[in-house]
Each structure stands twice: as structure tokens, then as C-alpha cells.
Amino acid sequence: MTNDQLKSLGYLALGSRLKRLGERLQAQTQSILAESGFTVPASHFPLLATLSTNGPMNVSDLACGLDLAQPGVTRMLASLQQDGIVTSKAHPQDRRVRIISLTAEGRRVVARARNSAFPRIERAVADACASLEGPLLAQIDALEEQLQTAPLSARTGQMKRRANA
Amino acid sequence: MTNDQLKSLGYLALGSRLKRLGERLQAQTQSILAESGFTVPASHFPLLATLSTNGPMNVSDLACGLDLAQPGVTRMLASLQQDGIVTSKAHPQDRRVRIISLTAEGRRVVARARNSAFPRIERAVADACASLEGPLLAQIDALEEQLQTAPLSARTGQMKRRANA
DNA sequence: CAGTGTTATATACCGTGCTATGTTTATGAG
DNA sequence: CTCATAAACATAGCACGGTATATAACACTG
Numbered sequence: 001m002t003n004d005q006l007k008s009l010g011y012l013a014l015g016s017r018l019k020r021l022g023e024r025l026q027a028q029t030q031s032i033l034a035e036s037g038f039t040v041p042a043s044h045f046p047l048l049a050t051l052s053t054n055g056p057m058n059v060s061d062l063a064c065g066l067d068l069a070q071p072g073v074t075r076m077l078a079s080l081q082q083d084g085i086v087t088s089k090a091h092p093q094d095r096r097v098r099i100i101s102l103t104a105e106g107r108r109v110v111a112r113a114r115n116s117a118f119p120r121i122e123r124a125v126a127d128a129c130a131s132l133e134g135p136l137l138a139q140i141d142a143l144e145e146q147l148q149t150a151p152l153s154a155r156t157g158q159m160k161r162r163a164n165a
Numbered sequence: 166m167t168n169d170q171l172k173s174l175g176y177l178a179l180g181s182r183l184k185r186l187g188e189r190l191q192a193q194t195q196s197i198l199a200e201s202g203f204t205v206p207a208s209h210f211p212l213l214a215t216l217s218t219n220g221p222m223n224v225s226d227l228a229c230g231l232d233l234a235q236p237g238v239t240r241m242l243a244s245l246q247q248d249g250i251v252t253s254k255a256h257p258q259d260r261r262v263r264i265i266s267l268t269a270e271g272r273r274v275v276a277r278a279r280n281s282a283f284p285r286i287e288r289a290v291a292d293a294c295a296s297l298e299g300p301l302l303a304q305i306d307a308l309e310e311q312l313q314t315a316p317l318s319a320r321t322g323q324m325k326r327r328a329n330a
Numbered sequence: 331c332a333g334t335g336t337t338a339t340a341t342a343c344c345g346t347g348c349t350a351t352g353t354t355t356a357t358g359a360g
Numbered sequence: 361c362t363c364a365t366a367a368a369c370a371t372a373g374c375a376c377g378g379t380a381t382a383t384a385a386c387a388c389t390g
Contacts, residue, residue: 005214005215005219006230009211009214011287011291011294012211012214012283012286012287013211015187015188015194015208016187016208016211016346016347017187018184018187018190019184019187019377020187020233020347021183021187022179022180022182022185022186023180023346023347023376025180025183026180026184026376029180041375041376043180043181043377045178046170046171046174046177046178046181049174053170054170058338058339059338059340060337060339065170066170067185068185068377068378069377069379070338071341071342071377071378071379072376072378074339074341078340094337094338094385094386095386096338096384096386097337097338097339097385098338121177122175122177125177125179126176129176129179129301135294136301136304181377184347184377188345188377191345191346192378206346208345223368224369224370225367225369233347234347234348235368235369235370236347236348236369236370236371236372237346237348239369239370240346240370259356259367260354260355261354261356261368262368263369
């Protein structure tokens, strides 16, 4: 019994497949980050990158910018705040809004990520996607195979590989 | 603040984006099923389809066929069994293995899904994907937009639409 | 300025995936 | 036959997404 059932369902199972493919990517990204000594979860880096690029901003705008639901952002922020990566202060005019900023530590983390981990991850994912073409389902199939053949952490070199299935 | 932050991260955030895109698809698929009077969660249908196609099988083979981790399958089966959709009996030779089959009710559900809901969903997702082309990231961008423009439930007709972004 | 509605955030809880580990049963080596 | 290992399934608990709703502060109407 090989795992061909799913593919035979075509568009019907596209949702689960995308979801799980995403999870696999996130997990492998997490490994790369861990190798580089980061403890912040991979899923939080888009938030940090946004803060770093845009400067301090409030919770709703973060959620909108990241296309996430607000409670998810609140949860991430709670965790990041506990780790001393971000702080929040009240808005001077409107006491409902919390203004979130990176701490000094947070800025260090982002800086370190930007010039080591981010490029490695970019290269790895780009490498995994390098040979993809055609309709979405075909690309999903192929990407799944790519990740099974060689995980992201094996793809962080200088674009060397082209290992097709 | 629009939600362009994520896209600007490129391959870096591909994992989260795929995951959430998958979740969105699943949720919209769920709506279509609910409209057709199904209470079984969308995520369980691939399992039912597999059982229906292959006949009775054990937990591990199901997990392998669906490319899911075994505990997830066990959990789905518990829920489906509670709803009277599947039953399990012990393997005659090996008392470790549980053989899972559809109940009469389960077969009815699958039959009904196969000739009403499945085709609708296929059409809807195919419609949403109809205009996609190019590299994976571009297709993801476009599909996100498609789903925002018109949800799956608005796409269940006879392939009529081609609403590009 | 009281009351009502709206906005920003927080809390609670659910779904669906995962890994790690426990339990029971088979199996194979000595 | 006994013990060690392996296999099949179950359980526990985590992560990260979501929705629904509560709470607090603001803003506007009358």
C-alpha cells in the first residue's frame, strides 16, 4: 500500500495536501533555524521581519499585514514578549491600542537571521522549487517528492543541486 | 496597511502561506459539504474514499495510503466510529491489527458524496485553479486572490466562470 | 452627559496536523 | 521455552491555524 490514494483524489484533497505540505516546509525551516541557534519558532519570523521593516505598529495592523487572524498574532506576541524579543506600550492617545516594537534583543535576532538564516532558507526553498513547472497539482506532487528526496537542510548550499525526482 | 508583507518575504514564508491556503480551501470545502447536508468533516473524506475504493483495511495501511501519521488516522477513525460511519473488527490471525470497514451508513454517505458533493467540489476547485500558471509562488498568489474574490461555494456550477484577478 | 454603537485587544475553545511514548501482541534467537 | 526485539495501535501533549465572544476604551447621537 503506497501513498497514491491521495493523489488520485485530485482537487478534492487539495486543501489537506497544501496544508500538510506547508507544515512540512515549516518543520524543515525550523530545523535550519535550530541549526543556526535560533529558538524563536519559524512561524514567528514573518512577524519579526514586518516589525523590523515597518517599525513599531499595533496588533491589528500586524495581523492585517501578515494576513493572519488577530488572535493568532496576539498569541505570537505573548510568546515573543515573554522571550524578550518584543515589547508593547500603550498608544498615547488611544488606550485600547498596543504598540509593538522589537527590543534590542529582538533587533539582534532579526539582524542575525537576516544575514545568515534567511538567505540559507531562501536558497533551500528555491532549490526545492527549482524544477517545478506546470499546473498547481503537478507542482505540489513534485515539491512533495523534492522534500522527501532531500530536506531543506540539505539544500542550503550555493544553489548547487538540481536533483530532479 | 494592506497584506503585502507576506508576499514580500518570498520563499521565506512559503510554508505558512501554503499551510493557511490549505486551511482556507478546507474550510470552504467544508461549507460546500455542509450545504449538501454532510456533517462529516471534509478532512475525513479522503479516508472514506480510500475505504470505499479499497475495501476493508487496517490502520497503518490507511495512514500510509493517505500519507498521514498514524495517530491522526486513529483519531479520525474514533470520530467516524462514534458517528456510525465505520466499524472495526480484529484481524483473525493477528490480534494487534484492527480491520476497518465502512458501515452500511458509511457506504450510503460515500455514495451520496460521490455523486453530488465530490463533483461540485472538484468543479469549484478546478475553477479556482483554472487560470493559474507559472512558478509556484505566482500560482499561490493567484489562488489566494481567487479564493478571496469568490469562495468555492460560488464556483460549483458547470465550469462557467473564469473570473481572473 | 447618558446611552449606544464601534473598535482594539484578549480569552476560550476547536480542528487538524505532528512527535514521542506506552501497551499489547507477534516473532525470532538462543 | 524464554527473552529480546519489532510491529500495530493507542494515548498524551504540542503547534499553529481558525471562529466566537468578552472586555475595555473610544466616539457619536440625542
